Structures are given as C-alpha cells and as structure tokens.
Amino acid sequence: MSAFSAIGEETEQDQNEFTPGLEPQPTWCPGCGDFGVLKALKGAAAELGLSPDEMMVTTGIGCSGKLNSYFNSYGFHTIHGRSLPIARAAKLANPGLTVVAAGGDGDGYGIGGNHFMHTARENHDITYIVFNNEIFGLTKGQTSPTSPMGHKSKTQPHGSAKTPLRPLSMSLNAGASYVARTAAVNPNQAKDIIVEAIQHDGFSHVDFLTQCPTWNKDARQYVPYIDINDSDDYEFDKTNRSEASEMMFETENALHEGTVLTGRYYVDEDRPSYQQEKQRIGEMPEEPLAERYFDDSYEWERTFDNFLDKHK
Ligand SMILES: Cc1ncc(C[n+]2csc(CCOP(=O)(O)OP(=O)(O)O)c2C)c(N)n1
Ligand code: SF4
Numbered sequence: 636m637s638a639f640s641a642i643g644e645e646t647e648q649d650q651n652e653f654t655p656g657l658e659p660q661p662t663w664c665p666g667c668g669d670f671g672v673l674k675a676l677k678g679a680a681a682e683l684g685l686s687p688d689e690m691m692v693t694t695g696i697g698c699s700g701k702l703n704s705y706f707n708s709y710g711f712h713t714i715h716g717r718s719l720p721i722a723r724a725a726k727l728a729n730p731g732l733t734v735v736a737a738g739g740d741g742d743g744y745g746i747g748g749n750h751f752m753h754t755a756r757e758n759h760d761i762t763y764i765v766f767n768n769e770i771f772g773l774t775k776g777q778t779s780p781t782s783p784m785g786h787k788s789k790t791q792p793h794g795s796a797k798t799p800l801r802p803l804s805m806s807l808n809a810g811a812s813y814v815a816r817t818a819a820v821n822p823n824q825a826k827d828i829i830v831e832a833i834q835h836d837g838f839s840h841v842d843f844l845t846q847c848p849t850w851n852k853d854a855r856q857y858v859p860y861i862d863i864n865d866s867d868d869y870e871f872d873k874t875n876r877s878e879a880s881e882m883m884f885e886t887e888n889a890l891h892e893g894t895v896l897t898g899r900y901y902v903d904e905d906r907p908s909y910q911q912e913k914q915r916i917g918e919m920p921e922e923p924l925a926e927r928y929f930d931d932s933y934e935w936e937r938t939f940d941n942f943l944d945k946h947k
C-alpha cells in the first residue's frame with residue numbers, strides 16, 4: 636500500500652484497471668514489441684493485486700517512453716536517459732509505492748548508462764524494464780548500444796564497427812540483485828518475470844527484447860526463444876554469481892548468432908537494498924519522507940540555511 640493509498644486493502648485487480656479510459660490509445664506501429672511490455676506489466680500489476688494509486692511508472696524518451704501514457708498509474712515521462720533518477724527519488728520518498736522505471740536501449744544503455752550502472756551498484760528497490768529493440772526507434776532506426784556489429788543504419792551505412800554492449804553482464808557486474816531477460820513474443824514468461832522483479836527487494840533489471848518491425852527489419856523477431864530455466868540444455872545456479880555470469884555471456888553471444896535465450900539469470904535475496912542500508916546506518920527515517928510534506932508541525936531543515944550557518 637502506498638503512503639497515500641485510499642484503498643490499502645488486498646483486492647483482486649483486473650488488467651483493465653490499468654488501461655486509461657480515455658485517449659491516448661497506443662500509437663506504436665502494428666507488430667511492435669512494445670505492446671508486449673504493456674500487456675505484461677498490466678498482467679503483473681493485476682496478479683500482484685496492486686491498484687493504480689499504488690504504482691508509479693517513470694519513463695525516458697523514445698517509443699518505449701510512451702509506456703506510462705498507456706498505463707493507468709502515477710507516472711513521470713522524464714527526459715532522455717533519466718527515468719532512473721526520478722524513480723529512485725520517488726521510491727526513497729515514498730517506500731510503500733511500487734516503482735517501475737522503463738526506457739529503451741538507447742535511453743538506458745546509452746545516454747542513461749551512468750544512471751543504470753550506479754542504480755544497480757546502489758541496489759535501489761525498484762524494477763527497471765529496458766525495451767531492447769537494438770536500435771533508436773523513435774528517431775527512425777539509428778544504431779544503438781545493443782545493435783550488432785555490422786548492423787547497417789542511416790548513421791552507420793557501412794555497418795556498425797562496434798561490438799554491442801552486454802546488458803546482462805553489465806548489470807550483474809554493476810551490482811543488480813535480480814537480472815532477467817524476456818521477450819515480447821513470450822508474454823507469459825514476461826508477466827511472471829515482472830511479477831518476480833517487482834516482488835524482489837532490491838534493484839531488478841529486466842532486459843525486454845522488443846522487435847521493431849518498422850526500423851529494424853534485419854533483426855530477428857526474437858523467435859523461437861528458449862527459456863533457460865526450463866531447458867535441460869542450460870543447467871546453472873542463478874544464485875551463484877559466477878555461474879550466472881557465464882550464462883549471461885553465453886546468452887549475449889547467442890543472440891547475435893541466431894539463438895534467443897531468455898529467463899532468470901541472477902537472483903540475490905540476501906543483499907540489503909539501498910533503503911534498508913540507509914535505515915540501518917540511521918540516515919533514513921522509517922516513516923516515508925513524503926509524509927513530511929503534509930505534516931504542518933515538521934520543521935524543515937534547509938540545506939541553504941545550514942550552509943550559511945557554517946560560514947558565519
Ligand atoms: C538529450 C536528448 N538527446 C537526444 C534525443 C533524441 N532522441 C529521442 S528518442 C532517442 C532514441 C530512442 O531510442 P531508445 O531509447 O532505444 O528508444 P526506442 O525509441 O527504441 O524505444 C533519441 C536519440 C533526446 N530526446 N534527448
Ligand atoms: S518505430 Fe519501432 S519501436 Fe517505435 S513504435 Fe514503431 S515498431 Fe515500435
């Protein structure tokens with residue numbers, strides 16, 4: 636239940652609860668993988684019994700950034716690469732809120748890469764969904780950090796000379812405590828993974844493969860996919876860091892060799908979240924910071940006043 640929830644009781648939710656009654660309706664192109672993320676997120680929120688006032692979805696800029704326009708909850712359509720700092724602030728101020736940050740591969744692995752790395756390192760208790768279509772979709776198909784080597788686009792007409800970034804490995808190495816990959820073509824797995832990611836205490840990173848039939852026609856449509864947790868061909872312990880790391884490395888190589896591997900790669904239930912650690916060392920109160928705003932008797936400490944005092 637959020638600090639401001641008027642409902643606060645466990646209720647059964649319907650997916651339609653998260654569909655805005657009025658316009659806008661999605662403007663994504665027919666066949667776009669982004670529809671799959673929206674569907675999975677609605678399904679996950681309904682399964683968790685959340686109501687719209689108990690959730691906040693922050694997004695960056697891109698086709699992916701439109702997500703919160705079509706999802707009925709608190710939302711913040713931020714600027715390019717900045718969906719994570721806003722999500723972190725919302726969660727720190729109001730820990731009862733379920734906070735989901737979302738954005739594209741260009742958004743999160745490119746311009747916002749710094750925020751991604753440090754949010755993972757600090758293990759903020761939020762879920763981060765990256766729509767990975769391996770290009771910049773909204774701006775008409777330029778090469779992105781996850782585009783495969785040799786990928787031809789308007790910005791790289793002779794093919795990209797760069798090796799693609801490894802999102803799963805990067806996330807693990809930066810410090811994320813839950814790392815998974817799913818695909819828009821796999822809606823049931825996607826919904827289940829988002830449920831787990833939201834329930835996880837700490838930073839959950841979901842790399843979500845979303846096909847872009849308009850600008851990335853050369854890319855595979857991420858079918859057929861293999862669920863590594865269900866397949867006998869891939870045995871590893873997702874709580875073991877080095878086994879998870881090897882599985883991620885293999886997955887990232889396989890994608891560009893034509894095999895789409897998905898599933899849960901790393902889960903660390905023991906590591907305290909940033910919020911828990913801050914409370915443990917006494918730097919964060921138990922009561923939500925956001926409630927102070929409504930507390931008329933609270934005496935605000937202003938950084939500026941402290942600064943002046945120090946220099947008197
Ligand atoms: C600071 C800044 N730089 C560049 C842009 C232009 N821009 C808008 S969307 C985008 C790329 C989006 O790609 P991605 O994050 O992968 O999202 P997608 O559209 O593929 O979902 C860019 C470069 C911008 N809006 N702001
Ligand atoms: S341009 Fe690509 S990513 Fe954007 S809405 Fe169309 S299909 Fe989806």
Ligand SMILES: [Mg+2]
Nearest residue numbers: 739740770772
């Ligand atoms: Mg993209």
